Amino acid sequence: MSRPDLTPPPPSGKRLSLLNLPLDVVTLEQTLDRLGDWMFRAPRAPHTVVTLNPEIIVQARTHPEFVDAVQEADLVTADGVGIVWAARQLHRQEVPRAPGYDIVRGLMERHGPELRVFFLGAKPGVAEQAAQNAVRDFGVQVAGVHHGYFDPAEDQRVADLVGASRAHLVLTAMGAGRQEVFNQYWRQVLAAPVLIGCGGVIDVLAGTADLAPAWTRKLGVEFIWRVGLDRKRWNRAPRLVQFVRLVQVERRRLARQG
Template sequence: MFHLITANPEITIAQQTDMLLQAIVKEADLITPDGIGIVIASKRKGDPISERVTGYDLLLRLLERGNEQGWSFYFLGTDEETNLKAVEEMRSRYPNVVVAGRHNGFFSEDKEKLILNEIQQSKPDVLIIAMGAPYTDKWIYKNKRKLDGVKVVFGVGGSLDVIAGKVKPTPPVWKTLNLEWLHRLLTVPVAKGQKSRWRRQSALPKFFYRAIIKK
């Protein structure tokens, strides 16, 4: 199983004090820079990264390629209504993609066993998880041995919410100005049980100081 992590400043700061998350990041097969802060910091450190790669953009590219190749996907996460709408939308846009299965991100321990069994039986080429960071990557790490049949797995944050139409995509001008994070902060509602987006974004000044000013 190939575990991909899309790292943003929040994950970067959290893994400095969360030893489990630090181990997960070190063992990941590939880490992509999901955030303009990561790109800026890389330039300051003398090892520049050319551009950021968001989980949403990566998901769309994989779906496009999967539509050409007939890849299978399993979608796990977000609420039931949003998950269902997102999968229906992807089936419409990418008719040759095989939906190996889907389930919302709210389940009991007993239900989790059934979900893992379904994933083992269906052996999707790509397992997409939308249960929030860093919980998604910790869940993947915890169930690593039970996901052997999966080829690629990674978290996509709120990407399914965007595809389902629950959240509006970031306008191009915000992306051009590298202010996608600010657009989400101002417009995206916080799911029940999750931290306030303002609290989550408190990692940004810490990251800016440690990675860019302090190097």
């Protein structure tokens, strides 16, 4: 139930501006409906999807190409509770979450054997395992596989490889910033109807990273759970603090404007 002092989610289609980045107010089900339509619509046309989280907002402030990639994305969903909180603070708007893992899993569950997926990212060998598991669990077709550890000089070679695969869905998991910029810059060459920057989703599908417990995901605090247990993520905690400060400063600015 939404709080009485907040505006409930409007029908799919409204786009907010959150610290100069777009955010589409869409539920997970609306997201899956829209992406399913894009994937199988004729003629084929590429669409980029960004799952927005606090880290993306903080990192993008010093990376103009990253900002452009998010602003030009066809769909930007709220990945985590931090984005939901920021929308409440700055817009008094209730925004539903559509996290990257839930989007990817939902598309595979819905479309199964008719879905051609290209697994692009993670360390060598991980994408192959993710593809095998996805075939086993969802019956999807593997359009192609490539690790995410390649230099920018190889971008066109990899983009050409993806484009030749005729994938419906490309899972690009090369880390925030790199994956979004790659998808946006090469979208016409990649040519897949849905290109989604999905961070650690390939690792989760491969079984090399654990999905956060259901209770943390239901409450939207899975990132806090991950940071607390994984030393490699501790350096990301300051970005959360910076994000909170950015939201507070923006809220005060909007209050002064009346």
